[in-house]
Amino acid sequence: MNIAASILYSLAVLTFLLCGYYYLGYRSQKKEWNKKIKEWFPEEQRKSMVSKLGDRFDERESSKALAAKLQNANVKLLPSEYFGALLVGGLTLFILFYAIFNMPIAISILLPIFLMVATHFLLFYLRKNNYENRFNEQLGEVCRLMGNAARSGLTINQGIDIVARELSVPAGNEFKRISNELKLGVPLEPALRAIQKRNKSREFNLFIATLLIQKKTGGNLARTLDTMAETFEDRKVLNQTIKTMTSEEKYISFIVPAMPVFLLLVMNNVMEGFIDPLWSGFGLIMLALFIGAIVLSFLLIRKITNIKV
Structure with missing residues (x-):
């Protein structure tokens, strides 16, 4: 009786092991089949509403000209992704100016808009023909x-x-x-x-x-x-x-205009109301001269370092 029970027990264990072996083999083959089926018949993944809106925006005729500019500037972004990046950058600057540098609400809204528009044109100016190069x-x-x-x-x-x-x-x-x-x-x-x-x-x-x-x-x-x-x-x-040889001067063309703007914002954060005189009549003239000098210095340095062979 004990011998028969031992034999039945051994057969049960052997059967369990064989079933486990074939089951694991079947699962492995099933994964391979599913992988091949997905390669042969790829399923279109469901997109979010934002992605669908972005695809519609990219398919417009007006977006194709922007896509050509991005390619020529060697910017690997779709037109919708590019505008999304500008929007996120503008919101980040708004939070930075309003919450950290204590700028007035009107200036905190208008200044990021101006900076994003300037960045848009400056990007294509600086990286013009980058794809060709x-x-x-x-x-x-x-x-x-x-x-x-x-x-x-x-x-x-x-x-x-x-x-x-x-x-x-x-x-x-x-x-x-x-x-x-x-x-x-x-x-x-x-x-x-x-x-x-x-x-x-x-x-x-x-x-x-x-x-x-x-x-x-x-x-x-x-x-x-x-x-x-x-x-x-x-x-x-x-x-x-x-x-x-001109890389140092090109970096200087960015540092020189950015340094006084950064110092002005820091001083306004340390001393509340430091930039308030700039919104007066004489202050607006000084602000216009200040912005003009910054733009002129940037253009002059870039012009000097732009050596064509």
Whole structure:
């Protein structure tokens, strides 16, 4: 009797272990199946009301011009996200001026609005053509890759395809677009001209002219691209040297205008009513001169340090 009970007990334990083993295996396979199903048939996630409003705003025609400006300034934000950031920044400045620096309520409302509008225009002024500059910094590597492709006996279209696979953004995305258009049957010249509308720099114009002339007249394309690559690399080194030498002055252009404004706010926090004389007749004249001097100093320093090669 004891032997039979022991055998039944052992069989029960063995059955339990086997069931647990197969159950764990089934759960593992189920996770893999669910993962593959989600990859093959992705479900559209539910969006919040704010996200839906942002998508509607981004789809408007007026937002497309702003999206082009953000791309040219190399700001990786959607138009709705950009306006949301400006709104949050304005509210933060309002709390800062009103609760910390004890500014009057009217000034605490108007000053953040002025600063956000100034930031909007200043951002696109300072980062103007930033996307083009990043693209042009990769032109040397583009020429080397296409030169190696031409030296290996590949065509220009195949060289563009290699560049699209090997390079990162922004040149990788632009050449990927050219490669896709070429695969769809678009001729080379219209495909390049379409990219030229978004990048009108002289370096990229020279690159396009070289490709089109070599395609029509023939010649040693690999040698020409190698020479262009060396030229672009030398220009890149020179621009980087100038940027390094003028970096201190560029930071000064921000510090010099911001320092008196910060000191004025601190003094108003320490001594209540310190800035009240500024709202009188003579004080408004002094305030206008003060703001004009700050803007002028910023523009002059930026103009001096803006060295073009």
